[in-house]
Amino acid sequence: MAEAVNRESNRGLFWTTLVIVYAAIMLFPIFWMASMMVKPNEAMFARPTQWLFVPTLDHFSYVIEQGFHWSLLTSFVLCTVSTALVVIIGTPAAYAFARFEMKGKDDLFLFILGSRMAPPVCLVIPFYLIYAKVGLLDSFLGLTLAYMTFNLSFYVWVLRSFCRDLPVELEEAAALEGWSKPQIFRRVVFPLLRNGIVATSVLCFIFAWNEFLFAFMLGGKSVTTLPVSIPKLITSQGVRWGEMAVVGMTALLPVLAVVFVLQRHIVRGLTLGAVKG
């Protein structure tokens, strides 16, 4: 008996070690980029690869000099505002799709899925021309709107699957008590749905945070997000690798926080609710 338990725990140890080794190899490029943040240029381009070096803060000071903290701020505000809008507009829709019978619901639903799946490069062409006409290029409002195409559809789609998990009996009871529908939504549904709303909206925030193409084509000098500032470091005087590492790692930090906090919901979000995490 003791031997069997022992063997079982040894096997567990084997599989655990295997996964740790795999994760270490897969994540090595990230560690490498992190080390480049403080790596002097001579060490960076050294052949053979140089493991030890005297750390430097040069890359950081260049990044600050170039005003990249403004990109960070732009990214943060833009993603927060667009996500907040998505939550306000999308929550009632997700609830309605989960609970009520509607004419043409399937078609509406497919339309939402279609907006989510459309390749961004197809959208960016008409967006660019329309924005050029109405003067929304390089504007905060323009990008906020553009982010709605993928985030609003994503939010409605995924939050609907969270809505369907709620027991309907509570709402029925509240209806029998004579509560109005807005009251039911506010006092019964919303509190129960809070976790789903947080999980889905954080994912929306990350998608907006990671977004490159719209920000690159529709943004410009006054609205530059963090991802867009990365290729800008490929200059005519050469590529500023250390600086790119700094910006890249900055862009990565919120993602790191989110994967730990949201781990159970990420699968559900990324599979559009097809798999419940």
Add this chain to the structure above:
Amino acid sequence: MGALLPTQGEDNEMASASDTITAAGLQGAGMRERAWYPYLLIAPSMITLVVVSLAPFIYAIYLSFHEAKFGRVRDFVGFDNYMTLLTDERFWNSIGVATTFVFIAVPIEFMLGLIGALVLNQNVRGRSILIPLLFMPTMMAPIVVGLLWKIMLAGSWGFFSYNVLERFNILGETSIFASPELALYALIFVDIWQWTPFMMLAFFAGLQALPLGPYRAAAVDGANPVQMFFHITLPMMTPLLAVIGLLRFIDAFKVFDTIYILTNGGPGTSTETPSILANKMTFEFWNIGEASALAVLVWIAFFAFCSLFYQVAKKRLNAF
């Protein structure tokens, strides 16, 4: 990680039955005159989506039938843009590149993901730390993924170039991205690095949700693990595998950011996917009519795949 829907097919039907009862119940409580209520709830979202998603699409269709260059829309030209596009070698090249990319990358991601999920499904400890770490490549900005591999595979000094490719003399060139034959495979490699974790963790969530009953019965009958995998796990997982595979398949066709920063379609047109080509047509050649025609074609293809995904997910997986 929790429940997967196929095992709950009956529950699902019951849920939708009770949904209807609810609607009737709510209406019974003096709500019948409020039939417009759900439409009111969805109105803001639907209006926004019509503005930001349907309107651009219709505008793209309009542009695709006009001669439009350098941002100026001129005459109606019928299907000319489509004809030019369909006879353009570069267009077919981009379709070929994307097809190669998807049909090599996705099956490998699928197999590695399935193997990874099976390993993770053993009694691995510390999953609550390992799973988020494994998720990093999928969740990080694609542009940063591109940057990472630009660093790792940079000519001469890149860590991977120097310590692996050069040491074992895998290729003579200075940078893998400068080789017309190999650049595409480098991009496929990056895509596999980025998306295998997604497949792995989605499949793992599926495995975790499988019922134990069949396995106990099989163990009593003396089935070995391999038999259990092929006769129990695989059949029960099939709908999920199909849905996830299809989703990844759709997504892989529209990869843009990583290719843009790593090769931008080069060298020559050897890694030019339709996304990259459409982008170049618009913002480098300013041939907007033809770019729109390309966008419309891609869009229609995507919508077809998308409804297939919806049907499969809804009918086979009982999701949505």
